[in-house]
Amino acid sequence: MTNKYSKLALGLVVALPAAFSSVSAYALEAVTLRLAHNLDPSHVVAQTLEKMAEDMKELSDGKMKLRIYPGGQMGGPRETLEMLQQGALDMTKGSASEMESFESAFSVFSMPYLFRSKEHFNQVLFGEVGREMMQLPKEKGFLPIAGYVAGERSFYAGKPIQSPEDMKGMKIRVVSTPTTNKMIELLGGSPAPISFGEVYTALQQGVIDGAENNEPSYYQTRHVEVAKHYSEDRHTSVPDYLVIATQTWDALSEEQREILMKAAEMSEKYEQVLWDKEVQNSREKAAASGATFYKVDKAPFRAALQPLYDDAKKDPKKYSWIERIEAVGK
Ligand code: GCU
Incomplete structure (x- = not known):
């Protein structure tokens, strides 16, 4: 020194x-x-x-x-x-x-x-x-x-969610932010702001119908035990x-x-x-614990969520970050 x-x-x-x-x-x-x-x-x-x-x-x-x-x-x-x-x-x-x-x-x-x-x-x-x-x-x-x-976050619940139609009326836990809350609403569900550590009990007790996360978090939290259907809509990378x-x-x-x-x-x-x-490991272990993974057509999700981009255009600061991100690697 x-x-x-x-x-x-x-x-x-x-x-x-x-x-x-x-x-x-x-x-x-x-x-x-x-x-x-x-x-x-x-x-x-x-x-x-x-x-x-x-x-x-x-x-x-x-x-x-x-x-x-x-x-x-x-x-x-x-x-x-x-x-x-x-x-x-x-x-x-x-x-x-x-x-x-x-x-x-x-x-x-x-x-x-x-x-x-x-x-x-x-x-x-x-x-x-x-x-x-x-x-x-x-x-x-x-x-x-x-x-x-x-990785990518997808929805999981007691039933498959293969189109926004399937989410109608469902209560879905999100890391609550204006963007994630709006995302669930646009898909026809209602967002529930529950802390990560309480999601298992909330699913088990039926306080919520589903949640969304990447595969490692889905498996390691044992959410797989109480929500066996993991639908790979892969909506966000956070x-x-x-x-x-x-x-x-x-x-x-x-x-x-x-x-x-x-x-x-x-x-x-x-x-x-x-x-x-x-x-890979989490997918295998989750499947062995009874989870089913569903391939999902992303197009209807993308279309239902377009208003988030229309809204973002009204916020020039946010939109300029989005444009910069879109331009990366092009
Ligand atoms: C993921 C992420 C955590 C986050 C959690 C959540 O597991 O890695 O940082 O806290 O999701 O959904 O709350």
């Missing part, structure tokens, strides 16, 4: 936010960052974060540690993102939908059928557009530092993000940020490999 850094470090020890759980005498050299998320430890993204903790420790010679609180112990993403803003927690995981109420640009990921392919999605998430978007919430108290692919509190970020030294960002970049690559395997 240079003199400049050690001086900065000493200054920061005093001003350090409560978010830091432990800081050694050599301040910024040793740090333990607390990370809370709402996923089961077996989830791909949860495993990725565990791996990132190992990588960060190794890259920093044991000086930089992550203490991870999985499974929603500190609340859902809304709560943990708010904790980040208040400086009460260092890091969390937030999906783009969960971040929409904090930064409206992320709403584009809830736009159905926006991405032409997995390649298109990856070019956006890991390219100029995605990286620029990640800088936006910094002034609002948190900064996404890694993006994780999360990435997850690893997010750090701006206060914590500002308090790290250049050296620590470099290590953190290196580990974050490694975690993005690791997660992509794990994800592809996990989708």
